[in-house]
Amino acid sequence: MQTSEKHEEHTPGYGIYILVWMSLMTLTVITVAVAGINLSNFTVATALIIASIKSYLVLTIFMHLRSEEKAFRIFVGVAIFFVLISIILLFSDYSFVAR
Amino acid sequence: MSSQEHSVAHVHRDDVASRMGMWLFLFTELLLFGGMFFIYSVYRFTHQADFHLAAKELNTVMGTFNTAILLTSSLTMALSIAAIQKKNKNLSIFFQIITIVLALSFMVNKYFEWTAKFHHGIFPGSPELLDKPNGEILFFGLYYVMTGLHGLHVIIGMILIGYMTRLTKKEIITHDSFVKLESAGLYWHLVDIIWIFLFPLFYLIT
Numbered sequence: 274m275q276t277s278e279k280h281e282e283h284t285p286g287y288g289i290y291i292l293v294w295m296s297l298m299t300l301t302v303i304t305v306a307v308a309g310i311n312l313s314n315f316t317v318a319t320a321l322i323i324a325s326i327k328s329y330l331v332l333t334i335f336m337h338l339r340s341e342e343k344a345f346r347i348f349v350g351v352a353i354f355f356v357l358i359s360i361i362l363l364f365s366d367y368s369f370v371a372r
Numbered sequence: 373m374s375s376q377e378h379s380v381a382h383v384h385r386d387d388v389a390s391r392m393g394m395w396l397f398l399f400t401e402l403l404l405f406g407g408m409f410f411i412y413s414v415y416r417f418t419h420q421a422d423f424h425l426a427a428k429e430l431n432t433v434m435g436t437f438n439t440a441i442l443l444t445s446s447l448t449m450a451l452s453i454a455a456i457q458k459k460n461k462n463l464s465i466f467f468q469i470i471t472i473v474l475a476l477s478f479m480v481n482k483y484f485e486w487t488a489k490f491h492h493g494i495f496p497g498s499p500e501l502l503d504k505p506n507g508e509i510l511f512f513g514l515y516y517v518m519t520g521l522h523g524l525h526v527i528i529g530m531i532l533i534g535y536m537t538r539l540t541k542k543e544i545i546t547h548d549s550f551v552k553l554e555s556a557g558l559y560w561h562l563v564d565i566i567w568i569f570l571f572p573l574f575y576l577i578t
Contacts, residue, residue: 286454320576331446334450356406359410360410
């Protein structure tokens with residue numbers, strides 16, 4: 274990863290994409306199967322964790338973040354960080370107000 | 373500015389900046405959908421029982437099938453970029469067309485899914501829906517707005533990829549100049565990521 278700062282230097286093979294696709298399909302099957310089991314409070318959490326893993330795969334491999342310049346990863350990291358901050362602040366507020 | 377020594381024969385362009393611009397646009401999309409996910413999570417938190425009841429109306433098989441279609445279309449999009457990098461123009465065009473066909477079948481499924489809901493009398497403002505408890509009205513309101521906006525993105529993506537196919541045919545997109553195709557790909561993968569979150573949050577509440 275460190276050696277591939279230049280984006281166009283290497284041409285990725287088809288294999289890695291097919292591998293990622295198979296992982297995404299497997300994770301979809303898992304998330305549907307898990308939804309059938311009642312895990313009470315953990316149902317939403319498991320669904321969101323699996324969705325996050327899938328998004329990570331899409332971002333790094335399909336969207337080429339792995340081979341992009343470092344600035345791209347920092348930008349995306351900051352964007353996701355602020356979405357997380359918003360949702361954490363929102364719920365730190367709402368869990369006291371509602372119910 | 374310093375890298376202009378050996379670019380005399382080239383048209384001035386900056387692929388990294390183009391991709392960065394596309395990513396910046398994608399961040400605005402994150403805000404747009406993010407806001408809706410916030411609304412969703414708050415209402416789900418305050419109306420938990422209603423959301424569970426309402427979600428039972430959705431067709432999980434149809435949702436799973438559409439997820440598979442969209443994930444596969446993301447694969448063919450990535451493959452079309454890999455193909456153009458390997459100077460395989462026709463293979464790239466083939467994968468782009470497959471992507472469009474998959475996107476179209478996603479929309480066809482959506483059409484059948486929505487019309488089935490309409491037949492059951494569930495659509496925004498319908499008397500049958502308004503008789504239901506508040507939480508269920510909110511659930512279906514969010515369902516129509518969020519999957520509707522996502523569907524709009526799928527349609528825009530189809531048009532965008534179709535235009536890229538045209539540019540590839542005309543050899544404006546080539547193995548050493550494919551940033552347009554890459555940006556269309558980035559957009560398409562974002563549409564995929566949004567669906568990755570929409571799917572469990574709407575179809576898989578049991």
